[in-house]
Amino acid sequence: MKKFLIFSILLLSVNFIFAQGAWKLVGYKLIDGTSSSEKPLAGTADYMVDAIKFTGGKGSIVITSKRNDKSTGKLIAEVTYKVTWTDPQSIIYPGDIIRMDYSRQTITSTSWKPEQQSAKFEQGLYGIYLANTAGEIYFNKDFSSQISSQKAIEKGYKDKEIKKLVVNMGSGFKAEYSYEWNPTMTKANIVETPTNTTFSGNQPGWYFVKYEFIDGTNTSEKPLAGTSDYMIDVVKFSGGKGNIEIVKKRNDKSSGKLLAGVTYNVNWTDPQTYIAAGEKIKLNYTLKTISTTASWKPDQQMAKFSQGIYGINLANSAGEIYFNKDFSSEIVSQKPLEKGAKDKEQKTLTIFLGGSFQAVYYYEWRN
Numbered sequence: 001m002k003k004f005l006i007f008s009i010l011l012l013s014v015n016f017i018f019a020q021g022a023w024k025l026v027g028y029k030l031i032d033g034t035s036s037s038e039k040p041l042a043g044t045a046d047y048m049v050d051a052i053k054f055t056g057g058k059g060s061i062v063i064t065s066k067r068n069d070k071s072t073g074k075l076i077a078e079v080t081y082k083v084t085w086t087d088p089q090s091i092i093y094p095g096d097i098i099r100m101d102y103s104r105q106t107i108t109s110t111s112w113k114p115e116q117q118s119a120k121f122e123q124g125l126y127g128i129y130l131a132n133t134a135g136e137i138y139f140n141k142d143f144s145s146q147i148s149s150q151k152a153i154e155k156g157y158k159d160k161e162i163k164k165l166v167v168n169m170g171s172g173f174k175a176e177y178s179y180e181w182n183p184t185m186t187k188a189n190i191v192e193t194p195t196n197t198t199f200s201g202n203q204p205g206w207y208f209v210k211y212e213f214i215d216g217t218n219t220s221e222k223p224l225a226g227t228s229d230y231m232i233d234v235v236k237f238s239g240g241k242g243n244i245e246i247v248k249k250r251n252d253k254s255s256g257k258l259l260a261g262v263t264y265n266v267n268w269t270d271p272q273t274y275i276a277a278g279e280k281i282k283l284n285y286t287l288k289t290i291s292t293t294a295s296w297k298p299d300q301q302m303a304k305f306s307q308g309i310y311g312i313n314l315a316n317s318a319g320e321i322y323f324n325k326d327f328s329s330e331i332v333s334q335k336p337l338e339k340g341a342k343d344k345e346q347k348t349l350t351i352f353l354g355g356s357f358q359a360v361y362y363y364e365w366r367n
Contacts, residue, residue: 021155022185023092023163026178030058033172038070046071052171055203059273060084062203063171065112079112081105083169086283087270088177090241091185094155098130098165099269101284101330103144115170116140119147122164123154146284156181206337206347206363208273213241216356221253229254235355243267246355248296260294266301266353267328271361277339281305281349285316286328299354300324303331306348307338340365 034053041048047070054063060082067077086101098121106114117139119130129137133145156163160180167175218235230253237246249261267286275281289298301323303314313321317329340347344364351359 021094021181021183023153023156023179024182024185025088025090026162026180027176028058028087028178029176031172031174031176033063033174035172041069048076054173057207057274058175059086059208060205060276061169061173062107063114063169063173065171067112075110077111079109079114080107081114081170082107083117083173084272085167085175086272088165089243089269091243092153092179095152097152098128098149099146099284100130101145101269101282102130102132102139102147102167104139104142105144106142113140117168117170119165119167121149121153122166128153156183159183203276204339204367205277205365206275206340207366208271208361209346209364210362211241211270212360212362214356214358214360216246216353216358218356224252231259237355237357241359242269244353244357245290246298246353246357248299248355258293260296262292262296262298263290264288264298264354265290268351268359271349275337275363278336280333280336281312281314282330282332283314284329285323285331285351287323287326288328289326297324301352301354303349303351305333305337306350312337340367343367 032054036049036051038047038049049068049070050066051068052063052065054061056062062080062082064080065078066075068075082105084103088098088100089096092098100119102119104114104117118137120127121130128149128151130147130149131137132139132143132147134143137150159182163179163181165177165179167177169175215237216235217237218233220233221230222233224231232251232253234249234251235247237244239245243265245263245265247261247263250259251257252259265286265288269284271281271283283303285303287298287301302321304311305314312333312335314331314333315321316323316327316331318327321334343366347363347365349361349363353359
């Protein structure tokens, strides 16, 4: 009985250390700012008509805001701008920084400019703003960069607590990401179950429709050269979508001695959920070696979109398409994507993570 109590206390201690909890993405919603209204035209008996509309879908939208004279139809003021963004992490641990790519581009402008934009995680009294690389939290001019939270995200107070990351794109349009606190999640036990999600849009392009993770976990035996013994090769992983740790080990079967091994971490962000023909596909990618024995290194890695005879490779900031050493940068397709040959045609972006692990993003062309 005494031994059992000691073991129980020890087990509770281990759970206390590792069960740190995490925020898991559980929902997405686009707040549609489409509207039309009439107002008196100052100094006249006429009216002006204000209209706000958009095209596109999750990850890439074009917003148009216009003011016209009601009787003549004459354009009084107008602005059209494009906002593109990538999804933030699907799993956020206490102490993590929220990151996503964000771009604002003014297309046309008559007397007006795009409204101020921002992104904020609803934690703390005033929330946690995301800043661009210029340090700005209110976006009043065109830019394209990663935006990241100004401070680390804290743990939740209770199970199933909900917090939102609200991306305010101006003109009443918002992208809301809902996160739920799960106190039992750890980096070792999270494996994200992919879900098939289709995003609406009304302009031609490639639309993300499904994510799949190919598990390369494997155990095999091979003769140990020069002996009658065998060696055991083990490949395994921990983590989930966007952040996994891969371990490869070779041990002597009889003695258990470690002969060779490597442990490395891969972090990546989701690519765009909408890609117009002529645009490039892109995401952030980090490869970091944690430990190595007997000169083993992480397997070669790469990312490829399945268009054309040989596919379109993504290159890092050093221009490399085959990743054989640690790095952290945006990876971008070497050429723009072409339009689909037919409606509903499917293509894949496959991220080869090494060790037979793959992250596969399915896209569908819509006319």
